[in-house]
Amino acid sequence: MKNKHLTDSEIQQFAFDKAECKKEVVEHISSCSLCKQRVEAYLLLSTSIKSIPDPALGFDLSNRVMMQFDTTSKKKTLLDYFVYAFIILSITVVGFCIAYFSSVFINWFKGNSTVSMAFLICIALSILMILIIDIMKSHSRKMKMLKF
Amino acid sequence: MRQDQSTDRKLVKKVLEGNSNAFKTIVVNTQGLVVQIIYKMIKNQEDREDLAQEVFLKAYNKLGSFKFNSKLSTWIGTITYNTCLNFLDRKKIPILNIVDEDGSESWDLIDKKIPGYSNSQVESYLFRKEKHQIITSAIENLPPLYQTLITLYHNQELSYKEIGEITNLPEGTLKNYLYRARKQLKNNLLHKYKREDL
Ligand SMILES: [Zn+2]
Numbered sequence: 001m002k003n004k005h006l007t008d009s010e011i012q013q014f015a016f017d018k019a020e021c022k023k024e025v026v027e028h029i030s031s032c033s034l035c036k037q038r039v040e041a042y043l044l045l046s047t048s049i050k051s052i053p054d055p056a057l058g059f060d061l062s063n064r065v066m067m068q069f070d071t072t073s074k075k076k077t078l079l080d081y082f083v084y085a086f087i088i089l090s091i092t093v094v095g096f097c098i099a100y101f102s103s104v105f106i107n108w109f110k111g112n113s114t115v116s117m118a119f120l121i122c123i124a125l126s127i128l129m130i131l132i133i134d135i136m137k138s139h140s141r142k143m144k145m146l147k148f
Numbered sequence: 149m150r151q152d153q154s155t156d157r158k159l160v161k162k163v164l165e166g167n168s169n170a171f172k173t174i175v176v177n178t179q180g181l182v183v184q185i186i187y188k189m190i191k192n193q194e195d196r197e198d199l200a201q202e203v204f205l206k207a208y209n210k211l212g213s214f215k216f217n218s219k220l221s222t223w224i225g226t227i228t229y230n231t232c233l234n235f236l237d238r239k240k241i242p243i244l245n246i247v248d249e250d251g252s253e254s255w256d257l258i259d260k261k262i263p264g265y266s267n268s269q270v271e272s273y274l275f276r277k278e279k280h281q282i283i284t285s286a287i288e289n290l291p292p293l294y295q296t297l298i299t300l301y302h303n304q305e306l307s308y309k310e311i312g313e314i315t316n317l318p319e320g321t322l323k324n325y326l327y328r329a330r331k332q333l334k335n336n337l338l339h340k341y342k343r344e345d346l
Pocket residue numbers: 004005006028032033034035036
């Protein structure tokens with residue numbers, strides 16, 4: 001056993017974690033030039049790895065990250081304005097239509113019974129509700145997307 | 149270490165108070181580590197660039213949950229490693245390829261295969277004359293996890309504790325992987341040398 005050379009792990013342990021080495025390993029290396037050379041080869045390999053220049057991205061990362069923060073917050077406020085403008089616009093259009101066509105509607109409703117009129121109002125209200133819920137949902141989804 | 153901690157605290161406090169320049173300082177201080185990990189884990193340049201930005205956006209959003217149990221750079225290193233891990237997982241790329249491990253003692257292999265050349269001649273030629281590029285390409289042939297461990301240990305000069313925190317590996321496993329990584333790297337270099345120069 002004593003004549004056998006050290007294993008690769010023992011060689012590396014001596015090169016990089018000397019404090020953990022067994023006494024036999026240290027003794028073997030001090031008396032065996034071949035194993036000593038193998039330790040030195042690993043130390044040279046380590047030096048060669050250390051001398052490799054650090055990789056670098058082709059752009060300034062810190063600027064790119066900060067720019068992204070700026071555009072995201074701008075996008076956020078722009079989207080906010082867009083959603084609110086859309087809601088106000090739709091309310092105005094609906095209000096305008098109701099005002100404009102009210103006389104037509106009144107004449108038309110006069111010819112119908114109160115039951116069918118209630119039915120029509122119910123349908124109109126539920127369509128309006130669905131539309132509003134849909135707008136709110138897509139708004140919150142977009143907001144979530146922007147929060148990464 | 150103590151000074152690092154107080155600098156980290158000051159920087160994080162400033163960022164949380166809304167000072168974006170403080171975050172820029174964090175990016176500048178830690179980008180070396182982030183880029184190293186990404187370059188070792190990910191091969192495609194476009195993906196590397198996207199992931200580097202993603203890491204810092206994540207770090208920014210999670211900064212409030214940082215508890216100062218480690219250095220800020222180690223914490224950002226962990227985010228980087230996990231982000232790369234998720235990316236590789238989505239692409240079904242393994243981080244460790246156990247199949248191509250070489251069980252035999254590589255020194256013996258060289259002794260047998262290059263008759264007439266003594267160990268010392270081969271080794272000293274090989275390790276002294278290797279150019280950056282040859283070593284870099286030999287490292288690139290290792291699995292992503294081995295590349296990352298080699299870089300964190302030899303280039304970033306992190307302690308086992310810090311590497312363990314970043315990769316979530318126990319110290320024993322970590323050392324074992326590092327031994328295997330260096331051995332595989334040495335074998336790659338020896339084989340390359342044998343092909344090209346003899
Ligand atoms: Zn020996």
